[in-house]
Amino acid sequence: xxxxxxxxxxxxxxFFVICGYFVSFLYKSYISNQEAILLxxxxxxxxxxxxxxxxxxGRDVLIGLIVATYTSILVGVASTILSIIISLxxxxxxxxxxxxxxxxxxxxxxxxxxxxxxxxxxxxxVYPSVQLVVFVIxxxxxxxxxxxxxxxxxxxxNSDFFKMALVNALLPRYIFVRYLIPSxxxxxxxxxxxxxxxxxxxxSALSFLGFGxxxxxxxxxxxxxxxxxxxxxxxxxxxxxxxxxxMAYGISRYLRPIYKRLTTF
Numbered sequence: 001x002x003x004x005x006x007x008x009x010x011x012x013x014x015f016f017v018i019c020g021y022f023v024s025f026l027y028k029s030y031i032s033n034q035e036a037i038l039l040x041x042x043x044x045x046x047x048x049x050x051x052x053x054x055x056x057x058g059r060d061v062l063i064g065l066i067v068a069t070y071t072s073i074l075v076g077v078a079s080t081i082l083s084i085i086i087s088l089x090x091x092x093x094x095x096x097x098x099x100x101x102x103x104x105x106x107x108x109x110x111x112x113x114x115x116x117x118x119x120x121x122x123x124x125x126v127y128p129s130v131q132l133v134v135f136v137i138x139x140x141x142x143x144x145x146x147x148x149x150x151x152x153x154x155x156x157x158n159s160d161f162f163k164m165a166l167v168n169a170l171l172p173r174y175i176f177v178r179y180l181i182p183s184x185x186x187x188x189x190x191x192x193x194x195x196x197x198x199x200x201x202x203x204s205a206l207s208f209l210g211f212g213x214x215x216x217x218x219x220x221x222x223x224x225x226x227x228x229x230x231x232x233x234x235x236x237x238x239x240x241x242x243x244x245x246x247m248a249y250g251i252s253r254y255l256r257p258i259y260k261r262l263t264t265f
Contacts, residue, residue: 030064032057033059052239061239071219079134079138080138083145083195114140119133149188197248204244
């Protein structure tokens with residue numbers, strides 16, 4: 001049963017990614033229709049069929065859901081990649097002589113600010129955009145990854161086999177590739193999936209509060225925020241919520257075996 005839930009959640013993400021390939025064509029159909037406002041699911045109007053109904057502007061909820069999910073996945077992927085790059089920079093900077101203490105205090109200061117607070121603060125000076133949301137999410141979520149990588153790197157550097165490699169006069173590049181990188185890859189893999197989910201949730205929360213990306217593309221949070229009463233307009237509010245829950249649950253099930261291997265390493 002658990003495996004089926006993981007497969008279903010993963011298949012759902014893959015489905016939205018494939019549909020997102022045609023996002024430019026789908027977005028052209030995501031237009032207002034004053035004759036089809038707030039239609040319930042499985043309704044039709046003027047030879048147009050709406051499987052998930054329409055919103056307050058008469059737009060197809062299914063098309064908006066596909067475009068919004070694809071946008072959230074892109075934000076999650078971009079935030080994850082940028083977060084890994086930034087965390088590697090923090091890791092390299094922490095090994096520079098005399099900068100370790102300073103880098104750790106900077107990371108503490110960054111992590112003490114919530115993502116929402118930083119985005120709201122930057123929105124006062126910079127026009128809200130997807131790039132701003134991705135950058136803030138990546139910077140904040142790079143802190144725990146940088147800390148984990150640094151702790152593991154210090155453990156490897158202080159280990160006996162690493163010291164023996166130095167005694168045997170092995171090349172630093174060989175030591176780095178042979179010993180350090182293989183020990184960091186599982187941690188990066190685990191943290192990257194966590195950052196991916198956290199980034200999607202953070203972007204949805206920001207969009208729901210009105211501090212996310214611009215109105216150029218729909219997002220899951222903005223679709224939910226457009227509903228005045230979730231009980232009356234349930235076909236608009238709950239599908240994005242279900243998509244978020246399924247993605248979070250599927251990835252959490254995917255992470256469990258990785259976490260078990262890390263804890264027994």
